[in-house]
Amino acid sequence: MSKSGGSQGLISTGNVMLGLPSPPIEEEPLQKDLARNIETLKKIFADCSDIVYRNIQVAQGQDAILFYIEGIVFAQEIEAQMLKPLIIGYVENEDGDSIESPQNTRVSLLQASKATTWGDIITAVINSCVVLLIEGTAEAHIFNVRGGLRRGVEEPQTESVIRGPKEGFTETLRLNTALIRFKLKTPKLKMVNFVIGEETKTDIVLSYIEGLVDPKQLRDVTKRLKDIKIDGILESGYIEELIEDHPYSPFPQMQYTERPDTVAAQLLEGAFAIVVDGTPFVLIGPVSLWQLMQASEDYYERFFISNFVRLLRYFFVLIAIFLPGLYIAVVTFHQDMLPSRLILSIAAAREAVPFPVLVEALMMEVAFEALREAGIRLPKTVGQAVSILGALVIGQAAVEAGIVSAPMVIIVSLTGIASFTIPRFNLAIAVRLLRFPFMIMAGIFGLFGIVITFVWILVHLSQLTSFGRPYLEGVSPYYKKNQKDVFIRMPWWKMIHRPQGTTKENNKRMEKGINGTPKPEKGW
Amino acid sequence: MTVTAIVLICPVFLSGCWDRKEINDIAFILGTAVDKEGSKYRTSVQIAVPKELGGSIGKSGGGKGWYIESKLGKTVRLSSLEIQRNNSRTINFSNRRSLIIGDELAREGISPIMDVFTRTLQNRLQSMMAVTEGSAYKILDTDAPIEQFPTEMVRELIMNFTKEAISIKSVLNALLSDGIDPVLPLLKVDDSVPSKVGEPMKNLRIVGLAIFKGDRMVGTLKGDMVKIMILSMNQNRNTEMSIPAPEGEGDLVFLFKDSNARFVPTIHGDDVTMKFHIRMEGSLVENASNFSPTNEVGMRKLEQLLGDKVRKDLIEVLDILQNEYHADSLGFGEIIHQHKPKEWDRLSSRWKDIYPHVKVEIETDVQLKTVGQALKPMGLPQEEIIHD
Numbered sequence: 001m002s003k004s005g006g007s008q009g010l011i012s013t014g015n016v017m018l019g020l021p022s023p024p025i026e027e028e029p030l031q032k033d034l035a036r037n038i039e040t041l042k043k044i045f046a047d048c049s050d051i052v053y054r055n056i057q058v059a060q061g062q063d064a065i066l067f068y069i070e071g072i073v074f075a076q077e078i079e080a081q082m083l084k085p086l087i088i089g090y091v092e093n094e095d096g097d098s099i100e101s102p103q104n105t106r107v108s109l110l111q112a113s114k115a116t117t118w119g120d121i122i123t124a125v126i127n128s129c130v131v132l133l134i135e136g137t138a139e140a141h142i143f144n145v146r147g148g149l150r151r152g153v154e155e156p157q158t159e160s161v162i163r164g165p166k167e168g169f170t171e172t173l174r175l176n177t178a179l180i181r182f183k184l185k186t187p188k189l190k191m192v193n194f195v196i197g198e199e200t201k202t203d204i205v206l207s208y209i210e211g212l213v214d215p216k217q218l219r220d221v222t223k224r225l226k227d228i229k230i231d232g233i234l235e236s237g238y239i240e241e242l243i244e245d246h247p248y249s250p251f252p253q254m255q256y257t258e259r260p261d262t263v264a265a266q267l268l269e270g271a272f273a274i275v276v277d278g279t280p281f282v283l284i285g286p287v288s289l290w291q292l293m294q295a296s297e298d299y300y301e302r303f304f305i306s307n308f309v310r311l312l313r314y315f316f317v318l319i320a321i322f323l324p325g326l327y328i329a330v331v332t333f334h335q336d337m338l339p340s341r342l343i344l345s346i347a348a349a350r351e352a353v354p355f356p357v358l359v360e361a362l363m364m365e366v367a368f369e370a371l372r373e374a375g376i377r378l379p380k381t382v383g384q385a386v387s388i389l390g391a392l393v394i395g396q397a398a399v400e401a402g403i404v405s406a407p408m409v410i411i412v413s414l415t416g417i418a419s420f421t422i423p424r425f426n427l428a429i430a431v432r433l434l435r436f437p438f439m440i441m442a443g444i445f446g447l448f449g450i451v452i453t454f455v456w457i458l459v460h461l462s463q464l465t466s467f468g469r470p471y472l473e474g475v476s477p478y479y480k481k482n483q484k485d486v487f488i489r490m491p492w493w494k495m496i497h498r499p500q501g502t503t504k505e506n507n508k509r510m511e512k513g514i515n516g517t518p519k520p521e522k523g524w
Numbered sequence: 525m526t527v528t529a530i531v532l533i534c535p536v537f538l539s540g541c542w543d544r545k546e547i548n549d550i551a552f553i554l555g556t557a558v559d560k561e562g563s564k565y566r567t568s569v570q571i572a573v574p575k576e577l578g579g580s581i582g583k584s585g586g587g588k589g590w591y592i593e594s595k596l597g598k599t600v601r602l603s604s605l606e607i608q609r610n611n612s613r614t615i616n617f618s619n620r621r622s623l624i625i626g627d628e629l630a631r632e633g634i635s636p637i638m639d640v641f642t643r644t645l646q647n648r649l650q651s652m653m654a655v656t657e658g659s660a661y662k663i664l665d666t667d668a669p670i671e672q673f674p675t676e677m678v679r680e681l682i683m684n685f686t687k688e689a690i691s692i693k694s695v696l697n698a699l700l701s702d703g704i705d706p707v708l709p710l711l712k713v714d715d716s717v718p719s720k721v722g723e724p725m726k727n728l729r730i731v732g733l734a735i736f737k738g739d740r741m742v743g744t745l746k747g748d749m750v751k752i753m754i755l756s757m758n759q760n761r762n763t764e765m766s767i768p769a770p771e772g773e774g775d776l777v778f779l780f781k782d783s784n785a786r787f788v789p790t791i792h793g794d795d796v797t798m799k800f801h802i803r804m805e806g807s808l809v810e811n812a813s814n815f816s817p818t819n820e821v822g823m824r825k826l827e828q829l830l831g832d833k834v835r836k837d838l839i840e841v842l843d844i845l846q847n848e849y850h851a852d853s854l855g856f857g858e859i860i861h862q863h864k865p866k867e868w869d870r871l872s873s874r875w876k877d878i879y880p881h882v883k884v885e886i887e888t889d890v891q892l893k894t895v896g897q898a899l900k901p902m903g904l905p906q907e908e909i910i911h912d
Binding site for chain 1: 672
């Protein structure tokens with residue numbers, strides 16, 4: 001085997017091959033003989049029906065081959081910018097010199113490079129490049145013609161707002177980074193590239209604003225990302241679970257969002273974002289519990305409304321966690337806590353129910369969760385049937401049959417509504433999960449059980465960190481400045497500083513003196 | 525981590541008794557009536573029957589929603605235990621609406637039974653308390669058609685009777701304080717309509733006040749005397765008073781929503797004088813006479829007459845309280861205690877003897893408001909109206 005060609009066997013691109021058991025073919029250099037190269041190529045991509053080979057002749061009748069994967073490249077571009085110039089160039093220039101570097105002389109495509117090993121070629125082809133091999137050279141010419149049909153920018157499905165931008169991320173990484181760049185037009189916005197997944201080769205971008213992000217944290221995240229060795233990353237959830245601080249906590253330690261404006265806002269407060277190719281959900285970290293209770297619209301509506309809505313949300317979170325447990329505790333232990341008429345109504349409603357309250361409540365809550373799950377998974381066309389069945393079966397019919405009491409239906413519905421007021425779905429799920437321990441403890445120990453469970457959760461929350469930052473940051477440890485945006489939101493002209501904790505230096509976000517009372521010019 | 529876990533799990537199992545009780549294994553007692561029969565106490569309780577209360581099962585309408593259980597015992601607690609033996613569900617006192625005491629027991633003294641109503645945790649001190657004419661258990665068996673339970677009706681009646689409702693707590697306060705004797709509402713079973721009109725339902729009403737001296741009931745006050753008592757105790761909610769027209773014939777009725785009464789003691793040796801001042805604001809609610817007080821002079825005249833009536837009634841009430849019942853229901857002793865603690869230290873031991881000789885100087889200030897309202901009797905032609 002001749003060892004001609006440039007730097008042999010060196011994997012020089014940024015796309016690091018991760019931990020493959022180094023089959024020799026990856027490191028083998030290209031041959032000068034085109035036929036042998038094609039043979040190797042067909043061996044590597046055996047049974048890959050989506051790979052396209054196109055034989056052409058370039059200058060001086062040299063045989064050449066173009067190959068790419070169909071569907072992920074921009075086919076029209078290949079035709080117009082590669083095939084035509086190469087073929088026409090050959091026809092017009094029949095006695096010309098051999099082609100040394102087509103990317104400089106013939107092909108008008110933006111991104112072009114060369115490769116000499118099979119490993120680089122493979123990486124290039126699966127990353128939507130077209131590779132040109134020419135008889136007599138041990139060099140492959142690589143042209144990036146990324147394309148293919150993917151979803152365009154649409155309104156986010158999971159985070160809709162009344163007021164605020166309606167654009168959402170898509171499955172295309174570069175479109176997503178562009179959407180962030182549209183919001184933050186500064187070179188300080190950095191986008192560091194990673195490729196994770198031995199088979200998926202998923203592009204991942206770590207984005208942050210230089211000068212705002214904590215450098216220590218950045219190093220930490222970079223290390224955690226680099227340490228990931230996995231065959232595939234199909235969704236940002238993989239990354240989240242692989243890099244979070246406390247994998248055994250029910251509480252989400254990263255926020256995910258479909259909204260570029262949310263990402264931009266968090267980046268401006270010193271957070272970092274992880275954009276994963278192939279999913280519209282961008283991860284944001286570090287995150288505190290309070291951030292997960294904030295909706296983007298809190299900052300777009302006037303602050304009276306925002307505060308009202310935010311306080312309402314906090315109130316309903318408490319309902320979502322405590323209400324079923326409280327009901328069970330009061331009805332099985334503390335009958336003297338309720339007004340007489342109320343307790344008698346409950347007693348009357350429960351008279352025909354054959355189960356203890358705890359069993360009744362668990363039944364109903366599980367049924368509700370099942371209904372919710374079915375509603376998400378079912379095809380939209382049968383969705384209506386589910387809601388009708390659910391309303392009838394776990395609502396009216398169960399009450400009329402005397403299996404479930406009417407107050408319990410009210411409690412379950414109210415809890416369900418309450419859990420939907422939490423703006424972040426991952427926190428909402430955690431809250432929904434947590435109410436089961438509350439219910440069971442309330443059923444066994446009454447109010448005392450609720451208090452104990454609450455203390456447990458509080459202890460856990462106090463220990464919890466997100467990328468080294470306390471989960472309850474702002475309240476515990478208490479930062480006075482952060483109170484402007486935890487339970488309430490102060491008007492924008494009062495929030496001069498960025499939240500303490502995430503950003504230490506450079507934490508001023510606006511000039512003082514812009515207050516809410518500009519005076520109209522005189523003469524009106 | 526393990527230490528934390530152990531510390532967190534310990535309190536669950538180290539903190540006391542397990543008292544889980546499903547709501548449908550509990551018999552809620554809505555009201556208790558206590559009577560004395562010979563040397564024994566008869567405790568009668570009204571127990572809610574949830575399945576008759578009409579929840580969601582649609583079985584309602586049939587029953588009354590409650591039944592009465594009545595047992596004799598040496599003490600209230602023992603008779604309650606007898607009731608428990610008759611019942612498959614645990615009786616629970618925490619939602620008792622009212623506690624009713626028969627007048628026979630009240631006259632013998634209520635102290636022996638008060639202990640049980642305060643000792644156990646389930647008992648609520650906010651339960652309303654009243655005395656009945658005759659046996660107390662009869663109250664439990666009335667129809668009280670407008671409320672869910674007769675005891676609920678008792679509660680509502682008492683709550684509307686005075687500004688601060690008379691509950692177990694307030695009775696205990698009066699019992700335990702120096703220089704004031706408790707006053708309880710007096711209940712009576714009353715027919716809703718006269719039998720000639722139709723089948724009467726048994727209803728309830730407050731007919732007066734039971735006057736206690738210490739823990740013993742010594743008598744009752746009824747009619748207009750109740751109104752003046754409530755006014756002087758500063759417990760007025762809505763008192764209506766009627767006076768005959770100063771000229772012409774018929775009566776005028778006034779409603780007093782706002783009043784303020786206070787006693788100020790002056791003491792010289794053993795001579796105690798209470799200066800009583802009452803300010804009442806009211807309006808005319810019915811003019812069933814042919815008198816028309818359309819101007820200032822007429823109004824002043826009516827105010828004068830009302831003041832005189834208050835004075836006359838109060839003198840009558842005080843006479844009964846001081847000389848017949850010897851009960852310090854208005855709390856003169858307590859007022860002296862608060863205003864002149866040193867004098868009270870001197871007088872308190874002999875207060876029983878001094879009280880009947882306390883003089884009261886009465887000063888009234890009646891103000892009729894809403895002059896703009898039509899004051900003329902509406903149904904009479906102009907010529908028949910007598911103007912002042």
